[in-house]
Amino acid sequence: MSGTASLPASASGFTSPSGAAYCAAAMVVLGASVPFSAALADFPTASAQAARYALGGAALLAVLAVKRDTPVRVSLGDWLLLAAMAASGLAGFNIAMMSALRHTDAAVVAAIVGCVPVGLAVIVPFLARRMPDGQTLASAVVVVAGTALVHGSGTATAGGLCAASTALVCDVLFTVLAARLTPRLGALRVAAYSCVLAVPMLAVFAVLAGEVPRLRAPTLTETAVIAFLGLILTAASFIAWFAGIARIGADLAGVFVGLVPVTALAVTALGTASAPRPTAVAGVLTVGVGLAVAVLRPASAPHPHPTFARPGVVALPRPTLLSVAAA
Template identity: 40%
Template structure:
Protein backbone atom coordinates (compact mmCIF):
# COMPACT_ATOMS: atom_id res chain seq x y z
CA UNK A 1 0.00 0.00 0.00
CA UNK A 2 1.22 3.46 -0.82
CA UNK A 3 3.17 5.52 1.66
CA UNK A 4 0.99 8.40 2.75
CA UNK A 5 3.98 10.64 3.12
CA UNK A 6 4.78 10.71 -0.56
CA UNK A 7 2.07 13.14 -1.61
CA UNK A 8 2.20 16.90 -1.62
CA UNK A 9 0.00 19.67 -0.32
CA UNK A 10 -0.32 23.05 -1.91
CA UNK A 11 0.96 26.29 -0.54
CA UNK A 12 -1.90 28.74 0.03
CA UNK A 13 -4.73 28.96 2.58
CA UNK A 14 -7.20 29.37 -0.29
CA UNK A 15 -6.10 26.07 -1.80
CA UNK A 16 -6.43 24.37 1.57
CA UNK A 17 -9.94 25.75 2.03
CA UNK A 18 -10.78 24.45 -1.44
CA UNK A 19 -9.49 21.01 -0.48
CA UNK A 20 -11.53 20.96 2.73
CA UNK A 21 -14.67 21.98 0.86
CA UNK A 22 -14.08 19.35 -1.82
CA UNK A 23 -13.51 16.55 0.70
CA UNK A 24 -16.67 17.49 2.56
CA UNK A 25 -18.70 17.70 -0.64
CA UNK A 26 -17.41 14.38 -1.93
CA UNK A 27 -18.30 12.44 1.20
CA UNK A 28 -21.68 14.14 1.52
CA UNK A 29 -22.50 13.17 -2.07
CA UNK A 30 -21.50 9.58 -1.36
CA UNK A 31 -23.97 9.64 1.52
CA UNK A 32 -26.79 10.68 -0.82
CA UNK A 33 -26.63 7.21 -2.36
CA UNK A 34 -29.15 6.20 0.29
CA UNK A 35 -31.71 8.38 -1.44
CA UNK A 36 -31.53 6.44 -4.71
CA UNK A 37 -30.89 2.97 -3.31
CA UNK A 38 -34.56 2.15 -3.18
CA UNK A 39 -35.08 3.25 -6.76
CA UNK A 40 -32.53 0.82 -8.24
CA UNK A 41 -32.75 -2.03 -5.74
CA UNK A 42 -34.56 -4.29 -8.21
CA UNK A 43 -32.07 -3.72 -11.02
CA UNK A 44 -29.33 -6.39 -11.41
CA UNK A 45 -26.59 -5.20 -9.09
CA UNK A 46 -23.41 -5.93 -11.02
CA UNK A 47 -24.84 -5.00 -14.40
CA UNK A 48 -26.12 -1.77 -12.91
CA UNK A 49 -22.73 -0.92 -11.44
CA UNK A 50 -21.04 -1.71 -14.75
CA UNK A 51 -23.41 0.72 -16.49
CA UNK A 52 -22.73 3.29 -13.78
CA UNK A 53 -18.97 3.22 -14.27
CA UNK A 54 -19.29 3.03 -18.07
CA UNK A 55 -21.21 6.29 -18.16
CA UNK A 56 -18.91 7.89 -15.59
CA UNK A 57 -15.81 6.87 -17.56
CA UNK A 58 -17.29 8.27 -20.77
CA UNK A 59 -18.02 11.61 -19.10
CA UNK A 60 -14.62 11.82 -17.42
CA UNK A 61 -12.71 10.84 -20.56
CA UNK A 62 -14.63 13.49 -22.49
CA UNK A 63 -13.64 16.03 -19.84
CA UNK A 64 -9.97 15.10 -20.23
CA UNK A 65 -10.22 15.87 -23.94
CA UNK A 66 -12.04 19.15 -23.36
CA UNK A 67 -9.43 20.45 -20.92
CA UNK A 68 -6.55 19.31 -23.11
CA UNK A 69 -5.19 16.41 -21.06
CA UNK A 70 -3.48 13.82 -23.23
CA UNK A 71 -3.52 10.11 -22.58
CA UNK A 72 -0.71 9.34 -20.16
CA UNK A 73 1.90 6.67 -20.68
CA UNK A 74 2.06 4.60 -17.54
CA UNK A 75 4.99 2.66 -16.18
CA UNK A 76 4.46 -0.94 -15.13
CA UNK A 77 4.26 0.16 -11.50
CA UNK A 78 1.72 2.90 -12.27
CA UNK A 79 -0.37 0.52 -14.33
CA UNK A 80 -0.38 -1.99 -11.50
CA UNK A 81 -1.39 0.68 -8.99
CA UNK A 82 -4.22 1.86 -11.22
CA UNK A 83 -5.46 -1.69 -11.77
CA UNK A 84 -5.33 -2.37 -8.03
CA UNK A 85 -7.14 0.89 -7.33
CA UNK A 86 -9.94 -0.05 -9.69
CA UNK A 87 -10.11 -3.66 -8.49
CA UNK A 88 -10.11 -2.96 -4.76
CA UNK A 89 -11.44 0.59 -4.51
CA UNK A 90 -14.30 0.19 -6.97
CA UNK A 91 -15.10 -3.41 -7.91
CA UNK A 92 -14.39 -5.42 -4.74
CA UNK A 93 -15.64 -2.51 -2.63
CA UNK A 94 -19.01 -2.71 -4.37
CA UNK A 95 -19.11 -6.48 -4.00
CA UNK A 96 -18.33 -6.22 -0.28
CA UNK A 97 -20.97 -3.55 0.30
CA UNK A 98 -23.58 -5.52 -1.63
CA UNK A 99 -22.89 -8.76 0.24
CA UNK A 100 -22.61 -7.02 3.63
CA UNK A 101 -25.94 -5.30 3.05
CA UNK A 102 -27.58 -8.58 2.09
CA UNK A 103 -26.31 -10.34 5.19
CA UNK A 104 -26.17 -7.62 7.81
CA UNK A 105 -28.17 -4.73 6.46
CA UNK A 106 -26.98 -1.23 5.58
CA UNK A 107 -26.57 -0.25 9.23
CA UNK A 108 -23.76 -2.72 9.82
CA UNK A 109 -21.69 -1.80 6.78
CA UNK A 110 -22.39 1.89 7.38
CA UNK A 111 -21.13 1.61 10.93
CA UNK A 112 -17.95 -0.20 9.91
CA UNK A 113 -17.26 2.33 7.15
CA UNK A 114 -17.64 5.01 9.77
CA UNK A 115 -14.26 3.91 11.12
CA UNK A 116 -12.49 5.15 7.96
CA UNK A 117 -11.25 8.34 9.70
CA UNK A 118 -9.67 6.35 12.49
CA UNK A 119 -8.07 3.90 10.07
CA UNK A 120 -6.56 6.71 8.01
CA UNK A 121 -5.34 8.53 11.09
CA UNK A 122 -3.58 5.38 12.26
CA UNK A 123 -2.07 4.81 8.82
CA UNK A 124 -0.94 8.41 8.53
CA UNK A 125 2.43 7.86 10.17
CA UNK A 126 2.56 9.44 13.63
CA UNK A 127 -0.82 11.05 14.30
CA UNK A 128 -1.05 13.31 17.32
CA UNK A 129 -3.33 12.37 20.23
CA UNK A 130 -5.61 15.23 19.21
CA UNK A 131 -6.00 13.87 15.68
CA UNK A 132 -6.69 10.37 17.00
CA UNK A 133 -9.22 11.81 19.42
CA UNK A 134 -10.91 13.73 16.62
CA UNK A 135 -11.08 10.59 14.46
CA UNK A 136 -12.58 8.66 17.37
CA UNK A 137 -15.26 11.34 17.81
CA UNK A 138 -16.11 11.16 14.11
CA UNK A 139 -16.33 7.36 14.31
CA UNK A 140 -18.62 7.59 17.34
CA UNK A 141 -20.86 10.08 15.56
CA UNK A 142 -21.04 8.00 12.39
CA UNK A 143 -21.85 4.91 14.45
CA UNK A 144 -24.58 6.71 16.36
CA UNK A 145 -26.07 8.20 13.19
CA UNK A 146 -25.97 4.91 11.32
CA UNK A 147 -27.01 2.62 14.14
CA UNK A 148 -25.50 -0.73 15.04
CA UNK A 149 -27.02 -3.47 12.94
CA UNK A 150 -27.88 -7.02 13.86
CA UNK A 151 -25.74 -8.66 11.22
CA UNK A 152 -23.97 -11.98 11.53
CA UNK A 153 -20.26 -12.82 11.33
CA UNK A 154 -20.21 -13.13 7.50
CA UNK A 155 -21.86 -9.71 7.29
CA UNK A 156 -19.20 -8.27 9.56
CA UNK A 157 -16.41 -9.82 7.49
CA UNK A 158 -17.85 -8.39 4.27
CA UNK A 159 -18.10 -5.01 6.00
CA UNK A 160 -14.46 -5.18 7.07
CA UNK A 161 -13.59 -6.01 3.47
CA UNK A 162 -15.44 -2.86 2.38
CA UNK A 163 -13.47 -0.85 4.94
CA UNK A 164 -10.17 -2.19 3.60
CA UNK A 165 -11.20 -1.36 0.04
CA UNK A 166 -12.30 2.15 1.02
CA UNK A 167 -8.85 2.79 2.49
CA UNK A 168 -7.25 1.37 -0.70
CA UNK A 169 -9.41 3.72 -2.76
CA UNK A 170 -7.45 6.58 -1.29
CA UNK A 171 -4.00 5.22 -0.56
CA UNK A 172 -3.41 3.54 -3.90
CA UNK A 173 -4.10 6.80 -5.72
CA UNK A 174 -1.47 8.85 -3.89
CA UNK A 175 1.48 7.92 -6.17
CA UNK A 176 -0.70 8.41 -9.27
CA UNK A 177 -2.08 11.89 -8.59
CA UNK A 178 1.13 13.90 -9.19
CA UNK A 179 1.45 12.52 -12.73
CA UNK A 180 -2.16 11.93 -13.77
CA UNK A 181 -4.17 14.44 -11.78
CA UNK A 182 -7.64 13.94 -10.36
CA UNK A 183 -9.55 13.79 -13.65
CA UNK A 184 -7.45 11.06 -15.27
CA UNK A 185 -7.19 8.96 -12.11
CA UNK A 186 -10.99 9.08 -11.84
CA UNK A 187 -11.50 8.36 -15.54
CA UNK A 188 -9.00 5.52 -15.83
CA UNK A 189 -10.12 3.75 -12.65
CA UNK A 190 -13.78 3.98 -13.66
CA UNK A 191 -13.01 2.65 -17.14
CA UNK A 192 -11.07 -0.31 -15.74
CA UNK A 193 -13.95 -1.15 -13.39
CA UNK A 194 -16.38 -1.74 -16.27
CA UNK A 195 -14.97 -5.03 -17.65
CA UNK A 196 -14.24 -6.28 -14.13
CA UNK A 197 -17.85 -5.72 -13.04
CA UNK A 198 -19.19 -7.08 -16.33
CA UNK A 199 -17.26 -10.34 -15.88
CA UNK A 200 -18.47 -10.63 -12.28
CA UNK A 201 -22.05 -10.04 -13.40
CA UNK A 202 -21.82 -12.64 -16.15
CA UNK A 203 -20.41 -15.22 -13.77
CA UNK A 204 -23.07 -14.62 -11.11
CA UNK A 205 -26.15 -13.54 -13.07
CA UNK A 206 -25.49 -14.62 -16.65
CA UNK A 207 -27.39 -12.74 -19.30
CA UNK A 208 -29.79 -11.49 -16.63
CA UNK A 209 -27.13 -9.01 -15.48
CA UNK A 210 -28.58 -6.42 -17.87
CA UNK A 211 -32.07 -5.35 -18.86
CA UNK A 212 -33.73 -2.16 -20.02
CA UNK A 213 -34.16 0.00 -16.91
CA UNK A 214 -37.40 1.71 -16.03
CA UNK A 215 -37.38 5.51 -16.04
CA UNK A 216 -36.84 5.77 -12.25
CA UNK A 217 -34.05 3.17 -12.47
CA UNK A 218 -32.41 5.03 -15.35
CA UNK A 219 -32.55 8.27 -13.36
CA UNK A 220 -31.15 6.53 -10.29
CA UNK A 221 -28.28 4.94 -12.21
CA UNK A 222 -27.61 8.25 -13.94
CA UNK A 223 -27.41 10.02 -10.58
CA UNK A 224 -24.99 7.40 -9.28
CA UNK A 225 -22.86 7.74 -12.38
CA UNK A 226 -22.76 11.51 -12.85
CA UNK A 227 -23.04 12.87 -9.32
CA UNK A 228 -21.72 10.16 -7.00
CA UNK A 229 -19.04 8.80 -9.31
CA UNK A 230 -17.99 11.55 -11.72
CA UNK A 231 -18.35 14.56 -9.43
CA UNK A 232 -17.55 12.96 -6.07
CA UNK A 233 -14.51 11.07 -7.41
CA UNK A 234 -13.02 14.23 -8.84
CA UNK A 235 -13.69 16.26 -5.69
CA UNK A 236 -12.12 13.59 -3.50
CA UNK A 237 -9.04 12.99 -5.60
CA UNK A 238 -8.54 16.73 -6.10
CA UNK A 239 -8.78 17.30 -2.36
CA UNK A 240 -6.24 14.70 -1.27
CA UNK A 241 -3.06 16.46 -2.44
CA UNK A 242 -4.33 19.70 -0.92
CA UNK A 243 -5.16 18.70 2.66
CA UNK A 244 -3.64 15.28 3.34
CA UNK A 245 -5.06 11.84 3.93
CA UNK A 246 -5.91 11.95 7.61
CA UNK A 247 -7.57 15.35 7.37
CA UNK A 248 -9.58 14.31 4.32
CA UNK A 249 -10.47 11.06 6.06
CA UNK A 250 -12.30 12.94 8.79
CA UNK A 251 -14.92 13.92 6.25
CA UNK A 252 -15.87 10.27 5.69
CA UNK A 253 -18.02 10.83 8.75
CA UNK A 254 -20.29 12.95 6.56
CA UNK A 255 -21.50 9.86 4.68
CA UNK A 256 -24.29 9.09 7.18
CA UNK A 257 -25.01 12.82 7.46
CA UNK A 258 -25.58 12.96 3.70
CA UNK A 259 -27.85 9.93 3.96
CA UNK A 260 -29.89 11.56 6.74
CA UNK A 261 -30.23 14.83 4.85
CA UNK A 262 -31.22 13.10 1.60
CA UNK A 263 -33.81 10.98 3.36
CA UNK A 264 -35.35 14.08 4.94
CA UNK A 265 -35.40 16.05 1.66
CA UNK A 266 -36.91 13.17 -0.31
CA UNK A 267 -39.46 12.42 2.38
CA UNK A 268 -37.98 9.01 3.15
CA UNK A 269 -37.99 9.59 6.88
CA UNK A 270 -37.60 12.22 9.57
CA UNK A 271 -34.20 12.24 11.33
CA UNK A 272 -34.35 10.79 14.83
CA UNK A 273 -32.66 12.22 17.90
CA UNK A 274 -29.73 9.72 17.59
CA UNK A 275 -29.40 10.73 13.94
CA UNK A 276 -29.06 14.39 14.86
CA UNK A 277 -26.75 13.70 17.80
CA UNK A 278 -24.56 11.54 15.61
CA UNK A 279 -24.38 14.26 12.97
CA UNK A 280 -23.43 16.79 15.64
CA UNK A 281 -20.63 14.50 16.88
CA UNK A 282 -19.32 14.10 13.34
CA UNK A 283 -19.16 17.86 12.86
CA UNK A 284 -17.49 18.30 16.26
CA UNK A 285 -14.88 15.67 15.42
CA UNK A 286 -14.11 17.29 12.08
CA UNK A 287 -13.68 20.69 13.75
CA UNK A 288 -11.34 19.19 16.36
CA UNK A 289 -9.33 17.43 13.68
CA UNK A 290 -9.01 20.53 11.52
CA UNK A 291 -7.91 22.64 14.48
CA UNK A 292 -5.13 20.11 15.08
CA UNK A 293 -3.85 20.38 11.51
CA UNK A 294 -0.83 22.52 10.86
CA UNK A 295 -0.43 24.77 7.81
CA UNK A 296 0.10 22.89 4.57
CA UNK A 297 3.59 22.38 3.28
CA UNK A 298 4.84 24.45 0.37
CA UNK A 299 4.93 22.64 -2.94
CA UNK A 300 6.21 23.58 -6.34
CA UNK A 301 2.86 22.80 -7.93
CA UNK A 302 -0.39 21.09 -7.19
CA UNK A 303 -0.70 17.59 -8.57
CA UNK A 304 -4.43 17.66 -8.27
CA UNK A 305 -5.54 19.21 -11.50
CA UNK A 306 -2.80 19.37 -14.07
CA UNK A 307 -0.69 16.45 -13.02
CA UNK A 308 2.62 18.31 -12.67
CA UNK A 309 5.33 16.48 -10.81
CA UNK A 310 5.99 17.94 -7.33
CA UNK A 311 9.34 19.20 -6.19
CA UNK A 312 11.61 16.62 -4.63
CA UNK A 313 11.54 16.37 -0.91
CA UNK A 314 8.05 17.72 -0.40
CA UNK A 315 5.84 15.87 2.02
CA UNK A 316 8.69 14.48 4.07
CA UNK A 317 7.85 11.53 6.32
CA UNK A 318 9.77 13.28 9.04
CA UNK A 319 7.16 16.02 9.30
CA UNK A 320 5.84 17.06 12.73
CA UNK A 321 3.49 14.62 14.37
CA UNK A 322 0.95 17.38 14.92
CA UNK A 323 0.01 17.25 11.25
CA UNK A 324 -2.75 14.74 10.54
CA UNK A 325 -1.15 13.70 7.30
CA UNK A 326 2.49 13.59 8.29
CA UNK A 327 3.40 17.06 7.27
CA UNK A 328 0.23 17.78 5.31
CA UNK A 329 1.06 15.00 2.90
CA UNK A 330 -1.88 13.95 0.85
CA UNK A 331 -3.59 10.69 0.84
CA UNK A 332 -4.73 10.21 -2.65
CA UNK A 333 -9.82 6.21 -2.31
CA UNK A 334 -15.66 5.38 -4.79
Protein backbone atom coordinates in the same frame (compact mmCIF):
# COMPACT_ATOMS: atom_id res chain seq x y z
CA MET B 1 10.14 14.94 9.42
CA SER B 2 10.84 13.53 5.96
CA GLY B 3 8.01 13.45 3.47
CA THR B 4 6.18 16.38 4.93
CA ALA B 5 5.63 19.99 4.09
CA SER B 6 3.63 22.68 5.81
CA LEU B 7 1.04 24.80 4.14
CA PRO B 8 0.55 28.31 5.44
CA ALA B 9 -2.41 28.62 7.71
CA SER B 10 -5.18 31.05 6.91
CA ALA B 11 -6.18 33.89 9.21
CA SER B 12 -8.74 31.60 10.79
CA GLY B 13 -6.07 29.04 11.63
CA PHE B 14 -7.28 26.48 9.10
CA THR B 15 -4.98 25.44 6.28
CA SER B 16 -7.46 25.82 3.42
CA PRO B 17 -11.14 26.70 3.81
CA SER B 18 -11.64 26.12 0.09
CA GLY B 19 -10.18 22.61 0.42
CA ALA B 20 -12.60 21.84 3.24
CA ALA B 21 -15.47 23.20 1.15
CA TYR B 22 -14.55 20.98 -1.81
CA CYS B 23 -14.31 17.87 0.38
CA ALA B 24 -17.56 18.69 2.16
CA ALA B 25 -19.38 19.25 -1.13
CA ALA B 26 -18.21 15.90 -2.50
CA MET B 27 -19.33 14.03 0.60
CA VAL B 28 -22.68 15.83 0.75
CA VAL B 29 -23.40 14.75 -2.82
CA LEU B 30 -22.40 11.20 -1.92
CA GLY B 31 -24.64 11.20 1.12
CA ALA B 32 -27.57 12.57 -0.87
CA SER B 33 -27.14 9.76 -3.38
CA VAL B 34 -27.65 7.02 -0.77
CA PRO B 35 -31.46 7.35 -0.42
CA PHE B 36 -31.85 7.76 -4.18
CA SER B 37 -29.94 4.53 -4.72
CA ALA B 38 -32.95 2.72 -3.28
CA ALA B 39 -34.58 3.28 -6.67
CA LEU B 40 -32.17 0.65 -8.04
CA ALA B 41 -33.30 -2.02 -5.57
CA ASP B 42 -35.04 -4.04 -8.33
CA PHE B 43 -32.23 -3.60 -10.87
CA PRO B 44 -29.25 -6.00 -10.94
CA THR B 45 -26.72 -4.32 -8.66
CA ALA B 46 -23.45 -5.26 -10.36
CA SER B 47 -24.85 -4.29 -13.74
CA ALA B 48 -25.97 -0.92 -12.39
CA GLN B 49 -22.53 -0.29 -10.91
CA ALA B 50 -20.86 -1.28 -14.20
CA ALA B 51 -23.06 1.21 -16.05
CA ARG B 52 -22.31 3.87 -13.45
CA TYR B 53 -18.55 3.48 -13.77
CA ALA B 54 -18.79 3.35 -17.56
CA LEU B 55 -20.56 6.71 -17.59
CA GLY B 56 -18.22 8.19 -15.02
CA GLY B 57 -15.12 6.89 -16.77
CA ALA B 58 -16.28 8.25 -20.11
CA ALA B 59 -16.93 11.66 -18.55
CA LEU B 60 -13.51 11.74 -16.88
CA LEU B 61 -11.80 10.69 -20.13
CA ALA B 62 -13.62 13.52 -21.87
CA VAL B 63 -12.30 15.97 -19.27
CA LEU B 64 -8.80 14.61 -19.85
CA ALA B 65 -9.18 15.15 -23.59
CA VAL B 66 -10.39 18.71 -23.12
CA LYS B 67 -7.62 19.57 -20.64
CA ARG B 68 -4.94 18.24 -23.00
CA ASP B 69 -2.51 17.49 -20.22
CA THR B 70 1.10 16.62 -20.98
CA PRO B 71 1.15 12.97 -22.13
CA VAL B 72 2.35 10.52 -19.50
CA ARG B 73 3.72 7.10 -20.33
CA VAL B 74 1.75 4.42 -18.48
CA SER B 75 4.00 1.41 -17.98
CA LEU B 76 2.89 -2.21 -17.70
CA GLY B 77 3.49 -2.01 -13.98
CA ASP B 78 1.25 1.05 -13.78
CA TRP B 79 -1.50 -0.78 -15.62
CA LEU B 80 -1.22 -3.72 -13.24
CA LEU B 81 -1.49 -1.40 -10.25
CA LEU B 82 -4.43 0.41 -11.85
CA ALA B 83 -6.13 -2.94 -12.40
CA ALA B 84 -5.51 -3.90 -8.78
CA MET B 85 -6.85 -0.52 -7.73
CA ALA B 86 -10.04 -0.99 -9.75
CA ALA B 87 -10.41 -4.58 -8.55
CA SER B 88 -10.12 -3.57 -4.89
CA GLY B 89 -11.59 -0.12 -4.42
CA LEU B 90 -14.27 -0.15 -7.11
CA ALA B 91 -15.30 -3.67 -8.14
CA GLY B 92 -14.13 -5.43 -4.97
CA PHE B 93 -15.66 -2.85 -2.67
CA ASN B 94 -19.06 -3.12 -4.33
CA ILE B 95 -18.99 -6.92 -4.40
CA ALA B 96 -18.02 -7.08 -0.72
CA MET B 97 -20.75 -4.61 0.17
CA MET B 98 -23.35 -6.63 -1.74
CA SER B 99 -22.33 -9.77 0.13
CA ALA B 100 -22.25 -8.02 3.50
CA LEU B 101 -25.72 -6.55 3.08
CA ARG B 102 -27.15 -9.97 2.27
CA HIS B 103 -26.03 -11.37 5.63
CA THR B 104 -25.81 -8.41 8.00
CA ASP B 105 -27.93 -5.36 8.80
CA ALA B 106 -26.96 -2.22 6.91
CA ALA B 107 -26.27 -0.37 10.17
CA VAL B 108 -23.56 -2.84 11.16
CA VAL B 109 -22.00 -2.81 7.70
CA ALA B 110 -21.99 0.98 7.69
CA ALA B 111 -20.37 1.10 11.13
CA ILE B 112 -17.50 -1.14 9.98
CA VAL B 113 -16.92 0.57 6.65
CA GLY B 114 -17.37 3.91 8.40
CA CYS B 115 -14.03 3.42 10.14
CA VAL B 116 -12.35 4.77 6.98
CA PRO B 117 -11.54 8.20 8.57
CA VAL B 118 -9.50 6.56 11.32
CA GLY B 119 -7.74 4.34 8.80
CA LEU B 120 -6.80 7.31 6.66
CA ALA B 121 -5.67 9.35 9.67
CA VAL B 122 -3.17 6.58 10.47
CA ILE B 123 -2.19 5.11 7.09
CA VAL B 124 -1.65 8.32 5.10
CA PRO B 125 0.91 9.73 7.57
CA PHE B 126 2.62 6.33 7.63
CA LEU B 127 3.00 6.45 3.86
CA ALA B 128 4.36 9.99 4.17
CA ARG B 129 6.88 8.77 6.79
CA ARG B 130 5.59 10.96 9.57
CA MET B 131 3.67 10.51 12.78
CA PRO B 132 -0.13 10.86 12.60
CA ASP B 133 -1.42 14.34 13.37
CA GLY B 134 -2.95 14.04 16.83
CA GLN B 135 -5.74 16.52 16.17
CA THR B 136 -6.75 14.82 12.92
CA LEU B 137 -6.69 11.37 14.51
CA ALA B 138 -8.76 12.54 17.47
CA SER B 139 -11.33 14.15 15.18
CA ALA B 140 -11.49 10.98 13.07
CA VAL B 141 -12.28 8.89 16.17
CA VAL B 142 -15.05 11.31 17.17
CA VAL B 143 -16.49 11.32 13.64
CA VAL B 144 -16.50 7.51 13.49
CA ALA B 145 -18.30 7.37 16.84
CA GLY B 146 -20.87 9.84 15.51
CA THR B 147 -21.50 7.89 12.33
CA ALA B 148 -22.03 4.72 14.40
CA LEU B 149 -24.73 6.54 16.35
CA VAL B 150 -26.34 7.79 13.14
CA HIS B 151 -26.53 4.31 11.66
CA GLY B 152 -27.66 2.64 14.87
CA SER B 153 -27.35 -1.02 15.80
CA GLY B 154 -28.34 -4.22 14.08
CA THR B 155 -27.77 -7.93 13.85
CA ALA B 156 -24.79 -9.52 12.18
CA THR B 157 -23.46 -12.89 11.08
CA ALA B 158 -19.87 -14.04 10.87
CA GLY B 159 -20.07 -14.04 7.07
CA GLY B 160 -21.50 -10.55 6.99
CA LEU B 161 -18.85 -9.19 9.32
CA CYS B 162 -16.16 -10.81 7.20
CA ALA B 163 -17.59 -9.28 4.01
CA ALA B 164 -17.90 -5.83 5.62
CA SER B 165 -14.32 -6.06 6.86
CA THR B 166 -13.27 -7.03 3.34
CA ALA B 167 -14.96 -3.89 2.02
CA LEU B 168 -12.99 -1.83 4.53
CA VAL B 169 -9.74 -3.52 3.48
CA CYS B 170 -10.60 -2.86 -0.17
CA ASP B 171 -10.95 0.84 0.65
CA VAL B 172 -7.58 0.83 2.42
CA LEU B 173 -5.86 -1.04 -0.42
CA PHE B 174 -7.38 1.35 -2.93
CA THR B 175 -5.92 4.24 -0.94
CA VAL B 176 -2.43 2.74 -0.87
CA LEU B 177 -2.42 2.02 -4.61
CA ALA B 178 -3.80 5.45 -5.46
CA ALA B 179 -1.14 7.09 -3.29
CA ARG B 180 1.55 5.29 -5.28
CA LEU B 181 0.09 6.00 -8.74
CA THR B 182 -1.22 9.54 -8.44
CA PRO B 183 2.02 11.52 -8.10
CA ARG B 184 3.29 10.41 -11.51
CA LEU B 185 0.12 9.73 -13.52
CA GLY B 186 -2.06 12.51 -12.12
CA ALA B 187 -5.33 12.26 -10.25
CA LEU B 188 -7.70 12.66 -13.17
CA ARG B 189 -5.91 10.01 -15.22
CA VAL B 190 -5.84 7.54 -12.32
CA ALA B 191 -9.54 8.11 -11.63
CA ALA B 192 -10.56 7.76 -15.26
CA TYR B 193 -8.50 4.64 -15.94
CA SER B 194 -9.58 2.90 -12.73
CA CYS B 195 -13.26 3.56 -13.51
CA VAL B 196 -12.88 2.15 -17.02
CA LEU B 197 -11.01 -0.93 -15.76
CA ALA B 198 -13.71 -1.60 -13.16
CA VAL B 199 -16.41 -1.95 -15.83
CA PRO B 200 -15.38 -5.35 -17.27
CA MET B 201 -14.66 -6.64 -13.77
CA LEU B 202 -18.18 -5.82 -12.61
CA ALA B 203 -19.60 -7.16 -15.88
CA VAL B 204 -17.88 -10.52 -15.30
CA PHE B 205 -19.17 -10.60 -11.74
CA ALA B 206 -22.67 -9.83 -13.01
CA VAL B 207 -22.48 -12.91 -15.23
CA LEU B 208 -21.11 -15.11 -12.43
CA ALA B 209 -23.77 -13.82 -10.04
CA GLY B 210 -26.52 -14.80 -12.45
CA GLU B 211 -27.68 -11.30 -13.26
CA VAL B 212 -27.86 -11.85 -17.02
CA PRO B 213 -31.29 -13.56 -17.00
CA ARG B 214 -32.62 -10.70 -14.86
CA LEU B 215 -31.04 -7.97 -16.94
CA ARG B 216 -33.55 -5.64 -18.56
CA ALA B 217 -33.81 -2.12 -19.84
CA PRO B 218 -33.89 0.27 -16.86
CA THR B 219 -37.00 2.28 -16.19
CA LEU B 220 -36.94 6.04 -16.62
CA THR B 221 -36.32 6.50 -12.88
CA GLU B 222 -33.57 3.89 -12.83
CA THR B 223 -31.93 5.50 -15.85
CA ALA B 224 -31.99 8.89 -14.13
CA VAL B 225 -30.42 7.44 -10.96
CA ILE B 226 -27.69 5.61 -12.90
CA ALA B 227 -26.96 8.79 -14.84
CA PHE B 228 -26.76 10.76 -11.59
CA LEU B 229 -24.40 8.22 -10.02
CA GLY B 230 -22.21 8.11 -13.11
CA LEU B 231 -22.09 11.72 -14.24
CA ILE B 232 -22.61 13.70 -11.03
CA LEU B 233 -21.32 11.43 -8.27
CA THR B 234 -18.51 9.67 -10.11
CA ALA B 235 -17.33 12.50 -12.37
CA ALA B 236 -18.26 15.83 -10.74
CA SER B 237 -17.78 14.70 -7.13
CA PHE B 238 -14.46 13.09 -7.96
CA ILE B 239 -13.18 16.43 -9.25
CA ALA B 240 -14.38 18.27 -6.11
CA TRP B 241 -12.90 15.56 -3.89
CA PHE B 242 -9.56 15.74 -5.71
CA ALA B 243 -9.45 19.52 -5.41
CA GLY B 244 -10.10 19.32 -1.69
CA ILE B 245 -7.47 16.63 -1.07
CA ALA B 246 -4.89 18.64 -2.97
CA ARG B 247 -5.46 21.54 -0.56
CA ILE B 248 -5.81 19.90 2.86
CA GLY B 249 -4.17 16.48 2.56
CA ALA B 250 -5.61 12.99 2.44
CA ASP B 251 -5.71 12.29 6.17
CA LEU B 252 -7.65 15.44 7.04
CA ALA B 253 -9.93 15.01 4.01
CA GLY B 254 -10.96 11.60 5.31
CA VAL B 255 -12.69 13.19 8.29
CA PHE B 256 -15.27 14.70 5.94
CA VAL B 257 -16.49 11.19 5.10
CA GLY B 258 -18.57 11.62 8.25
CA LEU B 259 -20.85 13.93 6.28
CA VAL B 260 -22.09 11.00 4.18
CA PRO B 261 -24.43 9.39 6.77
CA VAL B 262 -25.43 12.81 8.10
CA THR B 263 -26.58 13.96 4.65
CA ALA B 264 -28.24 10.63 3.92
CA LEU B 265 -30.16 10.87 7.20
CA ALA B 266 -31.28 14.43 6.44
CA VAL B 267 -32.42 13.59 2.90
CA THR B 268 -34.26 10.49 4.13
CA ALA B 269 -35.99 12.44 6.91
CA LEU B 270 -37.09 15.12 4.46
CA GLY B 271 -38.29 12.55 1.94
CA THR B 272 -40.33 10.58 4.47
CA ALA B 273 -41.41 13.62 6.52
CA SER B 274 -40.40 11.79 9.69
CA ALA B 275 -38.12 12.78 12.54
CA PRO B 276 -34.84 10.87 12.95
CA ARG B 277 -34.12 8.80 16.04
CA PRO B 278 -32.76 10.71 19.06
CA THR B 279 -29.57 8.66 18.93
CA ALA B 280 -29.18 9.58 15.25
CA VAL B 281 -29.50 13.26 16.14
CA ALA B 282 -26.85 12.74 18.81
CA GLY B 283 -24.69 11.14 16.14
CA VAL B 284 -25.09 14.14 13.86
CA LEU B 285 -24.01 16.46 16.67
CA THR B 286 -21.04 14.21 17.41
CA VAL B 287 -19.95 14.28 13.78
CA GLY B 288 -20.20 18.07 13.91
CA VAL B 289 -17.92 18.16 16.95
CA GLY B 290 -15.43 15.90 15.19
CA LEU B 291 -15.35 18.10 12.12
CA ALA B 292 -14.88 21.20 14.28
CA VAL B 293 -11.96 19.54 16.05
CA ALA B 294 -10.45 18.71 12.66
CA VAL B 295 -10.69 22.11 11.01
CA LEU B 296 -10.24 24.61 13.87
CA ARG B 297 -6.49 24.86 14.25
CA PRO B 298 -4.24 27.52 15.79
CA ALA B 299 -2.64 29.72 13.16
CA SER B 300 0.74 28.79 14.61
CA ALA B 301 0.18 25.07 14.01
CA PRO B 302 -0.80 24.46 10.39
CA HIS B 303 -1.87 20.98 9.34
CA PRO B 304 1.08 18.85 8.17
CA HIS B 305 0.57 18.16 4.49
CA PRO B 306 2.21 15.05 2.92
CA THR B 307 4.11 15.79 -0.26
CA PHE B 308 2.23 13.15 -2.21
CA ALA B 309 -1.21 14.20 -0.95
CA ARG B 310 -2.66 15.29 -4.21
CA PRO B 311 -5.97 14.23 -5.81
CA GLY B 312 -6.56 10.51 -5.74
CA VAL B 313 -4.66 9.65 -2.56
CA VAL B 314 -7.91 8.94 -0.76
CA ALA B 315 -10.48 6.41 -1.89
CA LEU B 316 -12.85 7.97 -4.37
CA PRO B 317 -16.47 8.55 -3.44
CA ARG B 318 -18.88 5.83 -4.38
CA PRO B 319 -22.52 5.15 -3.45
CA THR B 320 -22.77 2.76 -0.52
CA LEU B 321 -26.33 1.67 -1.29
CA LEU B 322 -26.97 1.58 2.46
CA SER B 323 -30.35 2.59 3.81
CA VAL B 324 -30.43 5.01 6.74
CA ALA B 325 -33.20 4.49 9.27
CA ALA B 326 -35.18 7.61 10.03
CA ALA B 327 -37.65 6.16 12.45
